Amino acid sequence: MSIIVSDTPTRTQASKEDELASWIMERVNAWRTHRDNAFKDRWGEYYRLWRGRWSEKDKNRSSERSKLIAPALSQAIEMTVAEMEEATFGRTQWFDLRDDIEAGPEEKAAMVKTRDRLLDDANKAGVPDAISAAYLNGALYGSGIAKIVMDIKDVLSPGPLLPDGTREIISVKKRVFRLDPLPADEFIPDPAGTTIEDMQGCAHELVKSQSWVARMQAKGIFQSVDITAGEVSDTKSERGDLEGSLKDTEAVLITEYHGLVPARLLPTKVKRDKQPIDAIMDELELKSGDETMVEAIVTIGDKRHMLRASKNPFWMQDRSIVSYQHEKVPGRFWGRGVAEKGFNPQKALDAELRSRMDALALISNPMMAADITRMPRGFDLKIRPGKLWLTNGPPRDVLQPVVFQGLDPSTFNQTGEMERMVQMGTGAMDSATPTNINARNSTATGSSLQQAGFVKRSKRAMSNVSRNFLQPIIQKLLWRYMQFDKQRYPVDVDFRVMGTLGIVARELEQVQLTQMLGLVEPGSAPQLVLMKAIFDNSSSPYKGELNAAIDQMLAPPSEEDVAKQEAFEQVKFLTLKADLEKKSMESRKLQSEVILNIAKAQSEEVKTQFDGANLDIEVQRLIKELDELGELSRQNDAALLNAQANLIKAQGGKSNGSSDNGEGS
Numbered sequence: 001m002s003i004i005v006s007d008t009p010t011r012t013q014a015s016k017e018d019e020l021a022s023w024i025m026e027r028v029n030a031w032r033t034h035r036d037n038a039f040k041d042r043w044g045e046y047y048r049l050w051r052g053r054w055s056e057k058d059k060n061r062s063s064e065r066s067k068l069i070a071p072a073l074s075q076a077i078e079m080t081v082a083e084m085e086e087a088t089f090g091r092t093q094w095f096d097l098r099d100d101i102e103a104g105p106e107e108k109a110a111m112v113k114t115r116d117r118l119l120d121d122a123n124k125a126g127v128p129d130a131i132s133a134a135y136l137n138g139a140l141y142g143s144g145i146a147k148i149v150m151d152i153k154d155v156l157s158p159g160p161l162l163p164d165g166t167r168e169i170i171s172v173k174k175r176v177f178r179l180d181p182l183p184a185d186e187f188i189p190d191p192a193g194t195t196i197e198d199m200q201g202c203a204h205e206l207v208k209s210q211s212w213v214a215r216m217q218a219k220g221i222f223q224s225v226d227i228t229a230g231e232v233s234d235t236k237s238e239r240g241d242l243e244g245s246l247k248d249t250e251a252v253l254i255t256e257y258h259g260l261v262p263a264r265l266l267p268t269k270v271k272r273d274k275q276p277i278d279a280i281m282d283e284l285e286l287k288s289g290d291e292t293m294v295e296a297i298v299t300i301g302d303k304r305h306m307l308r309a310s311k312n313p314f315w316m317q318d319r320s321i322v323s324y325q326h327e328k329v330p331g332r333f334w335g336r337g338v339a340e341k342g343f344n345p346q347k348a349l350d351a352e353l354r355s356r357m358d359a360l361a362l363i364s365n366p367m368m369a370a371d372i373t374r375m376p377r378g379f380d381l382k383i384r385p386g387k388l389w390l391t392n393g394p395p396r397d398v399l400q401p402v403v404f405q406g407l408d409p410s411t412f413n414q415t416g417e418m419e420r421m422v423q424m425g426t427g428a429m430d431s432a433t434p435t436n437i438n439a440r441n442s443t444a445t446g447s448s449l450q451q452a453g454f455v456k457r458s459k460r461a462m463s464n465v466s467r468n469f470l471q472p473i474i475q476k477l478l479w480r481y482m483q484f485d486k487q488r489y490p491v492d493v494d495f496r497v498m499g500t501l502g503i504v505a506r507e508l509e510q511v512q513l514t515q516m517l518g519l520v521e522p523g524s525a526p527q528l529v530l531m532k533a534i535f536d537n538s539s540s541p542y543k544g545e546l547n548a549a550i551d552q553m554l555a556p557p558s559e560e561d562v563a564k565q566e567a568f569e570q571v572k573f574l575t576l577k578a579d580l581e582k583k584s585m586e587s588r589k590l591q592s593e594v595i596l597n598i599a600k601a602q603s604e605e606v607k608t609q610f611d612g613a614n615l616d617i618e619v620q621r622l623i624k625e626l627d628e629l630g631e632l633s634r635q636n637d638a639a640l641l642n643a644q645a646n647l648i649k650a651q652g653g654k655s656n657g658s659s660d661n662g663e664g665s
Helices: 011-051 072-089 105-124 127-141 210-218 278-283 343-364 410-426 444-484 503-517 525-537 543-554 559-664
Strands: 095-097 143-161 167-182 187-189 201-209 251-262 286-288 291-301 305-311 321-325 367-370 399-402 495-497
Touching (some): 011 187, 011 291, 011 305, 072 444, 105 127, 127 143, 127 444, 143 444, 210 251
Antiparallel strands (some): 143 321, 251 291, 286 291, 291 305
């Protein structure tokens, strides 16, 4: 924080600071005790199971010798966190503006610039890495917690080229807001509250070296008080990270309190950045009995030394700590994480594997039973190759090997069932379980059921994270940049988190969108929307250009585009009309030719018919003439016959007359 205490405290101010430190630590100590009694031991075991570290207190039975820890729970935690990171940062822009239909084009352009600046500043400050670490803490301890910290850094940039050929380096002091992920054992909440906002206060407690405190005092951020160590030993973390790294004489316990404190106990002589927030602070003062409570940020060293104290310097009087529950537990601040859900099956799996390893040690290592009364005094009973055993009597009577029966092969199959229970508890879908133990993994239907269940759980968790963690972080970062960097952030906007789908859900949705694409009309608006959704879910480096092209196709046309389109449609209509008229003339010409050809064919047919009729008449005439000739011929034949008959008759009479004459002669 940029609050600098510059004046040497007077006796009255020093007594007020001691009283304020005592007032705060009285509550923080009670809150810490409440937290440790409920969660400290279990959190330590969660951490060791995730890291694969064995501890004496983690034994399942007193005779257990194996230290094996199965990686099932660790795998479930890592897969869940990886899915959450992919859901949040799977896209280049992991948060975006809210749609505002009332905003004009200029306002929307300013909002887009603000979005891009905030996205760039957050990425440079390492906010995505801190969010990923908070996801891991949430999966381990049930609640992910992060603190927004303001740093003043010297930003170096190359200046203009000098005459001697060198460049001047320009140094500019800039406020940078970063995110600090807080492990659960470093955060102390008020147990009476369920959210950061409705608590009386909360504290971030961590161990720092004396040299770090000295640097902060040299910069004027902390007061120049004598810090002596000695309060670290009873507040060591169950993680064991600091054990052996810092001596008690070198470590300092730092307690940073965020919350309400009595206004009368705050120091009056403080130097801070001049900001128009005093009126806002006066309005936000609360009454608690006879006390006037104000929102403050107080830093205490070794539970008793006041290092820094001031009213909350931010415009919106919001606290700089944000938290979320990985899985909601109604009415409680601490949620339910992946480690808690998979803890019991993980313990059963470890017990099964350790029992098997202990039994294998008894089976594989040779053991001997001997009659101690018949063994030489001081004889080494250890077994090794080539060793000579000296016995008083026959060796077969003195020595006897001890052999245990073999292991039941079904015990190893039971470990696969324990892995399945870890998956059931955590919801993490993986293929580590062998197919001969879980036949579901070898079928397409079983894999689809696994995907569906995992997608539902991941969507539920990511919706909770978006509402209660990412959205407040982005909003608080924007408020702080607006307060301390007004030129770069002139407007206030609302943001929404983009990512709610992880890689598994995204692949499943891609398949569904691709199937839906074949059900819509090609070139229609629904097809373009489906194509845009497919490009959004893809990891192609060109999806930005593709989406821009689709947006351009879906965007309503401008007046100029409408005029051009109308002119184009008119020209197209006239062209089509001319083509139709031309085709109509060609059709009429063709029709005339067809009619002419039909007429010619009909005339030819008539002519042919006329020629046929004349031919029939001629034939009839000829036939008539032939008939007449035939009739004439018949008449001639009859006349001829008559003539012949007459001739014959005439000849016959002449003959008769001659004979008469002869007789007469």
